[in-house]
Amino acid sequence: MAIIKAVKTPALPAPLSETSVIGxxxxxxxxxxxxxxxxxATLYIVYIAVKGLWTWGLVDxxxxxxxxxxxxxxxxxxxCWAGIFAWVDNIFYGRYPREELWRINLGILxxxxxxxxxxxxxxxxxxxxxxxxxxxxxxxxxYLFSGxxxxxxxxxxxxAAIVCLAGNTIHATIGVFTGRSLPEFLSSxxxxxxxxxxxxxxxxxxxxxxxxxxxxxxxxxxxLGGVSWxxxxxxxxxxxxxxxxxxxxxxxGIILALGRRSNLPVARVLSTSFIELFRSVPLITVLFMATxxxxxxxxxxxxxxxxxxxxxxxxxFNACYMAETVRGGLQTIPKGQFEGGHTIxxxxxxxxxxxxxxxxxxxxxPNIVGNFISLLKDTTLxxxxxxxxxxxxxxxxxxxxxxxxxxxxxLVFGAxxxxxxxxxxxxxxxHLEVKLSTNHNN
Amino acid sequence: xxxxxxxxxYVHIKPKEQFDFFHDERVRSVFYQFLIAxxxxxxxxxxxxxxxxxxxxRGMHTGFRFLKVAAGFDSSFKLISNEPGVGTYGRxxxxxVLNTLYISALAIILSTILGFFIGVxxxxxxxxxxxxxxxxxxxxxxxxxxxxxxxxxxxVFSLLxxxxxxxDLSGGAGVLLLNNRGLYMSWPIPGDLLWxxxxxxxxxxxxxxxxxxxxxxxxxKTGQIxxxxxxxxxxxxxxxxxxxxxxxxxxxxxxxxxxxxxxxxGASLPPSFMALLFALIIxxxxxxxxxxxxxxxxxxxxxxxxxxxxxxxxxxxxxxxIIPQAMPAIIPPMISxxxxxxxxxxxxxxxxxxxxxxxxxxxxLNQAGYAVELVGMTMAFYMFVSLTISWLLxxxxxxxxxxxx
Numbered sequence: 001m002a003i004i005k006a007v008k009t010p011a012l013p014a015p016l017s018e019t020s021v022i023g024x025x026x027x028x029x030x031x032x033x034x035x036x037x038x039x040x041a042t043l044y045i046v047y048i049a050v051k052g053l054w055t056w057g058l059v060d061x062x063x064x065x066x067x068x069x070x071x072x073x074x075x076x077x078x079x080c081w082a083g084i085f086a087w088v089d090n091i092f093y094g095r096y097p098r099e100e101l102w103r104i105n106l107g108i109l110x111x112x113x114x115x116x117x118x119x120x121x122x123x124x125x126x127x128x129x130x131x132x133x134x135x136x137x138x139x140x141x142x143y144l145f146s147g148x149x150x151x152x153x154x155x156x157x158x159x160a161a162i163v164c165l166a167g168n169t170i171h172a173t174i175g176v177f178t179g180r181s182l183p184e185f186l187s188s189x190x191x192x193x194x195x196x197x198x199x200x201x202x203x204x205x206x207x208x209x210x211x212x213x214x215x216x217x218x219x220x221x222x223x224l225g226g227v228s229w230x231x232x233x234x235x236x237x238x239x240x241x242x243x244x245x246x247x248x249x250x251x252x253g254i255i256l257a258l259g260r261r262s263n264l265p266v267a268r269v270l271s272t273s274f275i276e277l278f279r280s281v282p283l284i285t286v287l288f289m290a291t292x293x294x295x296x297x298x299x300x301x302x303x304x305x306x307x308x309x310x311x312x313x314x315x316x317f318n319a320c321y322m323a324e325t326v327r328g329g330l331q332t333i334p335k336g337q338f339e340g341g342h343t344i345x346x347x348x349x350x351x352x353x354x355x356x357x358x359x360x361x362x363x364x365x366p367n368i369v370g371n372f373i374s375l376l377k378d379t380t381l382x383x384x385x386x387x388x389x390x391x392x393x394x395x396x397x398x399x400x401x402x403x404x405x406x407x408x409x410x411l412v413f414g415a416x417x418x419x420x421x422x423x424x425x426x427x428x429x430x431h432l433e434v435k436l437s438t439n440h441n442n
Numbered sequence: 443x444x445x446x447x448x449x450x451x452y453v454h455i456k457p458k459e460q461f462d463f464f465h466d467e468r469v470r471s472v473f474y475q476f477l478i479a480x481x482x483x484x485x486x487x488x489x490x491x492x493x494x495x496x497x498x499x500r501g502m503h504t505g506f507r508f509l510k511v512a513a514g515f516d517s518s519f520k521l522i523s524n525e526p527g528v529g530t531y532g533r534x535x536x537x538x539v540l541n542t543l544y545i546s547a548l549a550i551i552l553s554t555i556l557g558f559f560i561g562v563x564x565x566x567x568x569x570x571x572x573x574x575x576x577x578x579x580x581x582x583x584x585x586x587x588x589x590x591x592x593x594x595x596x597x598v599f600s601l602l603x604x605x606x607x608x609x610d611l612s613g614g615a616g617v618l619l620l621n622n623r624g625l626y627m628s629w630p631i632p633g634d635l636l637w638x639x640x641x642x643x644x645x646x647x648x649x650x651x652x653x654x655x656x657x658x659x660x661x662x663k664t665g666q667i668x669x670x671x672x673x674x675x676x677x678x679x680x681x682x683x684x685x686x687x688x689x690x691x692x693x694x695x696x697x698x699x700x701x702x703x704x705x706x707x708g709a710s711l712p713p714s715f716m717a718l719l720f721a722l723i724i725x726x727x728x729x730x731x732x733x734x735x736x737x738x739x740x741x742x743x744x745x746x747x748x749x750x751x752x753x754x755x756x757x758x759x760x761x762x763x764i765i766p767q768a769m770p771a772i773i774p775p776m777i778s779x780x781x782x783x784x785x786x787x788x789x790x791x792x793x794x795x796x797x798x799x800x801x802x803x804x805x806x807l808n809q810a811g812y813a814v815e816l817v818g819m820t821m822a823f824y825m826f827v828s829l830t831i832s833w834l835l836x837x838x839x840x841x842x843x844x845x846x847x
Contacts, residue, residue: 046574264471282799296814391586411592415586422583
């Protein structure tokens with residue numbers, strides 16, 4: 001006789017051996033004798049390594065001291081972080097005049113203010129914000145960092161940058177609170193009166209022009225003292241070089257990649273050989289070439305300073321690497337997308353800009369960020385040819401009289417610094433990849 | 443009548459071939475190409491003429507005659523002999539090339555092995571091991587290799603004990619010594635009858651190849667598995683070993699001896715070499731590990747399951763099914779990793795290992811001038827290596843594609 005239950009029997013909980021910590025450990029750490037031995041051996045190695053680092057870097061470390069001798073007398077076995085603290089300004093700003101450090105801080109702060117709207121979900125017109133960051137921010141930052149006399153061109157660009165920064169900020173604030181863009185908000189200020197679209201635009205342009213004139217007059221009233229590029233250094237210089245490299249690598253890479261895939265044989269051959277030339281040699285040889293050959297390339301009487309030479313070299317080098325990344329991304333786009341673009345009557349540049357590139361760039365994000373990371377890491381090479389970047393400053397600590405011989409701690413600190421930057425970038429790219437993914441399969 | 447009417451109806455009207463000069467695709471493409479070529483050509487000519495002018499203004503010489511001029515300096519580490527003041531710049535170039543290739547070859551081999559190992563650990567079903575491997579990869583991939591090189595040099599190999607208190611890595615035998623001047627090891631000096639052992643090694647290798655073919659054939663026919671690994675290992679070790687002992691051990695060892703303040707005899711590697719080698723191995727192994735992991739993960743899970751279901755054990759499934767299929771995905775990035783190992787070996791300049799860049803682009807450039815030639819030759823060497831490697835890679839890719847169909 002079959003017994004039929006009218007009520008569904010509740011499922012039993014999984015056995016404890018599967019869900020508990022012990023069960024997890026049995027499955028993941030001690031699934032076999034060999035695995036168990038492996039776990040114990042690894043545990044031991046990890047214990048030794050972590051304990052060594054812990055006692056050296058934290059427990060036995062000296063945090064406050066006047067000089068290295070004092071560090072030794074307090075605890076000879078631990079790290080002497082006091083030296084790093086004493087040099088922290090040098091590590092971050094190099095030999096930049098100490099009373100002018102606010103300029104660097106202001107420059108970095110304004111970059112943040114400029115770029116924060118890109119992360120705010122309700123703000124509109126993010127592409128224009130991004131473009132102004134790339135094209136106008138460098139003038140603001142450049143003047144803040146180097147100072148000196150403003151030429152007429154610099155005055156105009158500086159004013160434009162300030163107007164744009166102010167406009168961006170207002171636009172972003174309005175966007176966050178109302179979800180509207182700045183022009184929409186302005187026109188809504190005039191109430192229910194229906195104003196012709198053209199008039200609206202004129203009013204908007206008028207406001208911009210007015211603020212431009214006002215700021216232009218205002219900026220003529222002050223100027224900053226000049227700081228020679230030889231005073232630039234530390235992490236600041238590293239950021240300047242890699243920042244310019246990053247900003248120019250993507251457009252340069254896209255142009256080179258399009259050239260390499262072009263139907264025009266001349267463009268193809270030239271871009272291919274340019275890309276292969278720079279990709280097959282080490283960056284350090286390109287930097288040496290820049291410092292020894294660029295002076296020969298220039299017409300007589302025209303001198304490029306070393307920083308500019310290095311930046312040009314870094315840009316060329318990274319554009320070529322980026323070109324290969326972009327090419328890889330373009331190859332993943334099926335041919336039908338090109339044909340589709342042509343069918344609806346788009347020309348080459350329209351197909352590329354509106355259909356191919358947006359898809360390709362999205363797919364390339366991990367590789368692009370990977371490129372940026374390696375660019376940031378490679379920037380340390382400029383220390384070899386005598387710029388005072390963060391690595392030079394770190395190595396200089398051990399040559400300083402008060403901290404003579406303090407070599408290891410600065411290097412560990414530098415490694416940690418770069419690790420944090422690069423690790424954060426790679427994690428963020430992973431997040432971006434998931435966020436932008438339109439792939440509904442998974 | 444009707445027929446002629448029909449004929450009239452089907453008269454083809456030829457469409458007028460409109461040749462619009464300015465909107466023709468071919469004309470435009472020729473025009474654009476001409477524009478590009480002219481712009482690039484003008485730019486190159488401009489740079490070249492400036493360079494010529496500048497060289498003349500500074501009274502600098504050009505040409506490759508300097509290669510036959512004696513260089514006034516010597517390399518601190520070299521694989522071929524050189525006399526300072528007699529050896530030419532050409533010889534310095536060769537020394538640099540050999541030094542670069544030597545350290546790159548060692549770094550490539552060892553980093554590939556270590557990378558494979560860590561890549562497999564990364565996929566281990568042991569949680570702890572996998573996490574430790576992940577930590578290794580993340581730590582070493584996310585710090586600049588230059589900092590790592592300097593760290594190994596200053597933080598490890600320069601802090602070793604002095605010559606008198608050398609660390610004996612061979613456990614008291616005094617044949618492998620490590621101190622702050624480098625690694626000292628005994629070096630074999632071949633005796634008279636050593637060639638016999640050499641011949642035996644070749645015979646053993648041939649025997650192993652034949653044995654493997656035979657075993658494979660037998661397995662295909664009868665299904666019986668022959669323990670090839672043990673037998674071939676035994677062949678390779680014992681056959682030359684017996685001959686070596688029978689001929690009276692014809693190798694003398696040049697053992698490093700402490701004389702004065704330094705070791706004399708044997709072979710030695712400077713600390714800069716060791717530091718660069720360690721840094722390159724560890725840095726590139728972390729990239730290698732990720733490639734191996736990605737390659738293995740790219741093989742469909744069903745492959746492993748199928749292999750397991752026909753009775754292959756985990757290890758056999760890995761070596762017979764998974765790895766062979768993962769190889770086409772691993773090899774191209776692996777080779778570009780090798781390429782970047784060669785390129786990164788140029789960072790030797792930061793710690794004073796005399797590689798090509800440091801000998802040729804720095805020291806020679808400072809001493810002899812000839813900027814254009816020296817920079818050109820150095821870059822040409824790296825380009826030659828890279829083009830050779832990518833050519834080999836292309837051949838490999840074609841073969842793999844053929845197999846795949």
